[in-house]
Amino acid sequence: xxLFKLVSLLIKFSCLFLLLSAPKYLLAEDKAYPQFSxxxxxxxxxxxxxxxxxxxxxxxxxxGPSRRINAKLDKPPIGTKLRNVFPRATHNESNRxxxxxxxxPKQKSLVNDVKKYLESLPDKKSLNLYSRQEQxxxxxxxYNITLINEIVKRYPIVSLxxxxxxxxxxxxxxxxxxGSLQLSLSDIQYGxxxxxxxxxxxxxxxxxxxxxxxxxxxxxxxxxxxxxKLLKNNATDFVNSNRGTNIDSLNSLExxxxxxxxxxxxxxxxxxxxxxLLQFADETTQEIINKSDKIEPIINNWAIAxxxxxxxxxxxxxxxxxxASIGMSRNYALTDKVTKDANTGxxxxxxxxxxxxxxxxMKVRAKNYGETSVTITDLELQxxx
Numbered sequence: 063x064x065l066f067k068l069v070s071l072l073i074k075f076s077c078l079f080l081l082l083s084a085p086k087y088l089l090a091e092d093k094a095y096p097q098f099s100x101x102x103x104x105x106x107x108x109x110x111x112x113x114x115x116x117x118x119x120x121x122x123x124x125x126g127p128s129r130r131i132n133a134k135l136d137k138p139p140i141g142t143k144l145r146n147v148f149p150r151a152t153h154n155e156s157n158r159x160x161x162x163x164x165x166x167p168k169q170k171s172l173v174n175d176v177k178k179y180l181e182s183l184p185d186k187k188s189l190n191l192y193s194r195q196e197q198x199x200x201x202x203x204x205y206n207i208t209l210i211n212e213i214v215k216r217y218p219i220v221s222l223x224x225x226x227x228x229x230x231x232x233x234x235x236x237x238x239x240x241g242s243l244q245l246s247l248s249d250i251q252y253g254x255x256x257x258x259x260x261x262x263x264x265x266x267x268x269x270x271x272x273x274x275x276x277x278x279x280x281x282x283x284x285x286x287x288x289x290x291k292l293l294k295n296n297a298t299d300f301v302n303s304n305r306g307t308n309i310d311s312l313n314s315l316e317x318x319x320x321x322x323x324x325x326x327x328x329x330x331x332x333x334x335x336x337x338x339l340l341q342f343a344d345e346t347t348q349e350i351i352n353k354s355d356k357i358e359p360i361i362n363n364w365a366i367a368x369x370x371x372x373x374x375x376x377x378x379x380x381x382x383x384x385x386a387s388i389g390m391s392r393n394y395a396l397t398d399k400v401t402k403d404a405n406t407g408x409x410x411x412x413x414x415x416x417x418x419x420x421x422x423x424m425k426v427r428a429k430n431y432g433e434t435s436v437t438i439t440d441l442e443l444q445x446x447x
Contacts, residue, residue: 093253095243098197100190101258107192109183113176114203114283122281123158123369123423126430128303149275151304152363154426156274157281159210161217161368170214177211180204184240196286198259203284205250206270208237210279213272213366222273223364227323263327263338266320267296275305275363276320294342301342308361309347315354322359332357369423370416 133153164170180203183189189197212232216225225232233251236244245253247269255265267277268284277300280292300306300318308316321328321335328334339351 093249094257095245095249095254097243098184098189098254099258101194101197102191103193105191105193105196107187107196108286109192109196109200111199111203111283111285113179114207117173117176117207118279118283119281121160121163122279123160123427124281125155125157125423125427127299128155128305129430130304130309131426131429132304149363149365151308152274152361153365154423155303155305156276156363156367157278158367158369158423159272159279161213161366162370164214164217173207173211173214177204177207180207181238181240193286194258195289198255198265199284199286199289201250201255202265202268202289204238205247206268206279208247209270209272212237217366217368219366221364222271222366226271226273261327263324264290264293264297266324266327267300268293271320272366273364274367275318275361275365276367279367298342301339302344302347305361305363307339307343307347307350309350311350311354311358313354314356314358315351316358316360318361319359370419 130151131154132150164173180200183200189200192200209232213219213222219225231248233247236246238245238247238250251265251269259265268289270277270279277296280296282288282292284292306318315336317335317339325331328338335357336351336354340348343351
């Protein structure tokens with residue numbers, strides 16, 4: 063191939079990349095939803111987010127703050143030198159959701175029921191009767207549960223890159239129905255949240271994306287009382303993790319590509335993002351940010367943030383109580399159940415690799431929380447076929 067053709071291909075690729083990664087407000091019609099613009103600053107009305115709380119508390123494994131420890135490469139299979147390649151710096155990070163344990167149509171329908179419950183609330187009582195904080199919690203919960211519901215429909219899946227990016231992105235599909243109004247997740251972010259909350263960058267840490275390299279899903283639902291606290295916690299966790307920033311970089315500051323996909327929150331990208339990161343960075347991360355002369359948004363890990371890193375659904379027999387099986391009871395937490403079964407060989411019938419992976423994931427969690435002294439080793443990847 064001639065040098066001219068090579069340069070031409072590189073230019074075309076660069077243009078395509080810029081198109082796909084451009085801010086939404088440049089790609090889509092700038093829509094507004096005035097019916098969701100009002101609020102009552104002195105309102106004491108509260109939205110009941112208990113169904114969301116139950117689902118999240120029972121299905122989210124909180125991994126704790128990152129210790130920036132890289133995973134080791136897995137051992138190659140006998141008879142070959144080939145290894146599975148994965149982003150070592152972020153492989154052990156991010157809260158996990160038990161997607162692999164939501165299998166039957168009835169179990170999946172219960173997740174969908176939580177989404178429908180949230181969709182029904184504005185018809186029962188107008189959102190403008192609530193405070194700004196309560197409404198913010200509502201939209202973030204609706205966004206996150208809708209995305210979880212869509213991932214559940216598509217699971218098992220390894221990478222979320224193809225379904226979340228590009229012209230056919232899941233985020234741009236009309237997935238939410240409030241009365242006769244159909245909304246996409248992008249509509250919620252750019253048409254409602256951006257306009258009601260003045261493009262506050264903190265918002266992006268509450269928009270769950272489902273993959274390891276994105277901000278966390280919490281074990282608690284957002285509420286008017288906790289929404290800003292949880293957003294700041296998510297921001298602090300993300301900025302001071304390998305998912306958000308690379309403290310081993312030299313002259314440039316490597317950050318998550320998630321910031322590039324949300325570049326419209328940082329008009330003067332490098333300067334504005336630096337100032338933003340410094341608000342949440344610890345001392346070590348601040349030092350790297352301050353001495354960096356440029357920002358490169360190149361950190362990625364599109365692997366789904368499930369328990370086992372699976373390509374297929376794991377596990378055998380499940381509980382016959384479908385509500386309990388996805389944690390629709392406070393006394394039946396799936397993460398506790400799976401952890402117990404991983405050690406006792408219980409009814410989930412995990413394979414040796416699955417048991418190893420879960421145990422190592424729990425070791426990482428313990429290390430992150432400082433609960434015990436453990437040796438961090440790599441998490442075994444599942445076979446690709």
